[in-house]
Amino acid sequence: xxxxxxxxxxxxxxxxxxxxxxxxxxxxxxxxxxxxxxxxxxxxxxxxxxxxxxxxxxxxxxxxxxxxxxxxxxxxxxxxxxxxx
Amino acid sequence: xxxxxxxxxxxxxxxxxxxxxxxxxxxxxxxxxxxxxxxxxxxxxxxxxxxxxxxxxxxxxxxxxxxxxxxxxxxxxxxxxxxxxxxxxxxxxxxxxxxxxxxxxxxxxxxxxxxxxxxxxxxxxxxxxxxxxxxxxxxxxxxxxxxxxxxxxxxxxxxxxxxxxxxxxxxxxxxxxxxxxxxxxxxxxxxxxxxxxxxxxxxxxxxxxxxxxxxxxxxxxxxxxxxxxxxxxxxxxxxxxxxxxxxxxxxxxxxxxxxxxxxxxxxxxxxxxxxxxxxxxx
Numbered sequence: 021x022x023x024x025x026x027x028x029x030x031x032x033x034x035x036x037x038x039x040x041x042x043x044x045x046x047x048x049x050x051x052x053x054x055x056x057x058x059x060x061x062x063x064x065x066x067x068x069x070x071x072x073x074x075x076x077x078x079x080x081x082x083x084x085x086x087x088x089x090x091x092x093x094x095x096x097x098x099x100x101x102x103x104x105x
Numbered sequence: 106x107x108x109x110x111x112x113x114x115x116x117x118x119x120x121x122x123x124x125x126x127x128x129x130x131x132x133x134x135x136x137x138x139x140x141x142x143x144x145x146x147x148x149x150x151x152x153x154x155x156x157x158x159x160x161x162x163x164x165x166x167x168x169x170x171x172x173x174x175x176x177x178x179x180x181x182x183x184x185x186x187x188x189x190x191x192x193x194x195x196x197x198x199x200x201x202x203x204x205x206x207x208x209x210x211x212x213x214x215x216x217x218x219x220x221x222x223x224x225x226x227x228x229x230x231x232x233x234x235x236x237x238x239x240x241x242x243x244x245x246x247x248x249x250x251x252x253x254x255x256x257x258x259x260x261x262x263x264x265x266x267x268x269x270x271x272x273x274x275x276x277x278x279x280x281x282x283x284x285x286x287x288x289x290x291x292x293x294x295x296x297x298x299x300x301x302x303x304x305x306x307x308x309x310x311x312x313x314x315x316x317x318x319x320x321x322x323x324x325x326x327x328x329x330x331x332x333x334x335x336x337x338x339x340x341x342x343x344x345x346x347x348x349x350x351x352x353x354x355x356x357x358x359x360x361x362x363x364x365x366x367x368x369x370x371x372x373x374x375x376x377x378x379x380x381x382x383x384x385x386x387x
Binding site: 034035036037039040042043044046047050051054 | 261262265266269270273277303305306307308309310313316317
């Protein structure tokens with residue numbers, strides 16, 4: 021690294037590490053989407069139907085996520101119940 | 106792998122797709138030099154242009170004026186395979202099968218390609234498929250039968266992302282994936298690498314790209330003016346053994362064939378005292 025670069029690099033973060041960070045997030049997300057879990061939207065609708073029997077909930081108050089970390093997969097279902105229930 | 110598969114594989118040529126998703130990263134340059142390199146090592150090799158409608162491999166190989174018939178002609182039965190194959194003038198053991206310029210892309214059918222490959226396998230050890238860019242029909246056909254894939258990637262965000270998508274397609278839509286065979290063997294080829302810009306922190310480095318794509322590195326080809334010069338002449342850059350790019354492709358072929366060589370062209374050239382103090386324009 022030259023002296024000039026030393027002073028320059030203090031001012032702005034190096035762009036390659038920004039690129040790496042953005043790619044890591046993006047690629048992890050896209051891999052999850054194509055990892056064969058096409059059933060998630062359908063499962064979300066099924067869960068919603070069961071909940072609807074007991075609560076009045078809107079479609080956008082439920083979120084379903086499937087995460088893979090190492091050997092472990094977690095299914096996260098998040099339902100926001102209406103305040104007066 | 107089961108015994109029946111294994112004995113079957115022994116009779117078959119090895120099919121290798123050069124692919125990337127993104128355009129302009131060096132697929133055709135790589136296909137031309139890789140195929141030439143395999144042939145120079147004595148392996149009977151054919152390189153096929155799958156870019157129906159936009160053929161370019163013939164230009165890079167320098168055989169554009171000798172094209173009479175093409176891949177689609179053969180698939181449609183309008184020409185025999187031996188009529189369409191062009192023997193390379195510089196290298197023994199090497200033939201080129203050009204793409205069609207005009208025909209309908211849908212003529213590229215799995216059954217048709219399978220028939221052509223079966224016939225090629227009688228005469229060739231390696232079948233190199235130069236994939237078109239994108240993830241449409243032509244690209245899917247080029248990778249479908251692959252045993253191995255050369256993922257050509259530039260150290261640049263969109264290229265890395267597209268390479269990852271192509272890896273996903275290889276793992277789900279290739280013949281090997283569909284038939285539950287051993288997966289397609291993936292190799293990373295990093296092209297247009299500029300070690301000086303990497304050192305400046307302006308370009309993703311080899312380790313970054315490898316970490317993101319998580320596939321083994323076959324070779325790094327440095328950004329080089331000689332690649333354009335070679336394509337101007339229609340002579341694959343691997344023939345220019347005095348150049349960095351030529352040597353990088355030579356290493357790539359040797360490693361592919363099993364040689365263990367240290368990776369080169371990863372570090373920036375050493376600078377003199379004044380350059381160290383004042384920096385230099387990359």
